[in-house]
């Protein structure tokens with residue numbers, strides 16, 4: 087085989103390139119990235135939490151990948167001296183209804199092969215002095231955090247040593263089943279194409295002839311980060327989420343280097359890179375997003391209007407702190423926080439069924455493979471996703 091082209095130089099594109107390069111299938115592997123460097127979007131703008139895999143419904147790709155990926159990523163970080171925090175996580179409840187969801191998450195975790203315990207709240211002090219729960223809590227010892235930047239740098243150096251070619255400052259804007267075309271009208275031929283363009287993967291898939299019932303709804307994750315290292319909490323503390331939405335609710339996390347983060351929010355925005363008010367606006371994509379937002383807002387599809395009203399309040403620091411305070415007996419107002427680099431979850435919206443797509447979505451067509459809905463926990467899952475995609479490519483050529 088001559089040339090494998092991967093569009094999108096985030097963690098998903100890079101790990102796929104590495105996995106396939108190790109198989110020596112292609113004469114050339116070309117990784118194409120629109121920015122001046124690799125991995126500057128969701129790959130580093132995230133919580134850095136290595137998820138264990140208990141949120142995801144049976145038979146989803148997330149359920150299939152996450153617990154195995156958790157092991158792979160933790161081992162990779164340890165073996166490569168990437169800064170990690172082995173803190174583990176507790177999930178706490180506020181009322182009887184949340185206790186039911188906690189049970190459900192526990193069952194999902196067990197089904198998904200996750201190391202997980204459900205424990206009476208009288209023991210919570212042994213896990214985290216300040217966490218509080220209604221009756222029980224979940225204990226997930228393998229939910230660690232790692233440094234996304236260190237991980238990215240290690241993967242970049244591994245890809246260099248495997249001879250993977252990287253083309254930066256190149257945005258792919260169109261294509262056919264033989265070649266793709268960049269924004270300067272250069273044509274690049276491929277024998278196989280992988281679309282790993284993160285928040286722009288859906289748009290690119292449409293340009294390459296993929297028809298689907300999806301549009302995009304992006305949500306901005308704002309964070310507060312403690313000004314100083316914080317040793318108050320021992321664990322990540324998460325609430326029970328609304329399981330009909332893919333977000334986990336405002337939580338407290340410990341970074342790999344022991345700072346405390348609160349967040350992320352899920353505030354509706356207008357493009358996959360709309361980090362600040364006018365950043366990343368694009369007439370075509372933003373117009374479609376606004377149409378979906380209006381539909382979801384007026385019909386309250388999947389609780390979108392309620393979510394929007396709740397999330398908009400988090401533009402104020404004090405409201406994020408107030409929400410996080412519900413998880414602990416420690417008053418977080420005592421800690422000084424700064425706003426921290428936000429990230430955007432560009433979420434697929436199924437406009438026919440009026441639901442959010444909760445799972446990763448892989449679409450194959452001829453010599454193309456499109457990775458859509460690369461949302462959390464895609465960072466944790468990247469090594470498993472890479473294996474899955476690599477197997478698909480091998481099968482294609484056999």
Ligand SMILES: Cc1cc2nc3c(=O)[nH]c(=O)nc-3n(C[C@H](O)[C@H](O)[C@H](O)COP(=O)(O)OP(=O)(O)OC[C@H]3O[C@@H](n4cnc5c(N)ncnc54)[C@H](O)[C@@H]3O)c2cc1C
Nearest residue numbers: 094096097098120129132133135258284307429460464466
């Ligand atoms: C706020 C937030 C918190 C999160 N927390 C966690 C967490 O704790 N744990 C976890 O597992 N996951 C988490 N995630 C999810 C995780 O970060 C992402 O799922 C993952 O990083 C996706 O990686 P990616 O490579 O698919 O996307 P990206 O990192 O966005 O990479 C895609 C790349 O494609 C490039 N690109 C796009 N279009 C084109 C084009 N046309 N031509 C060329 N290049 C293009 C982009 O510039 C970008 O570099 C979080 C995400 C967010 C936003």
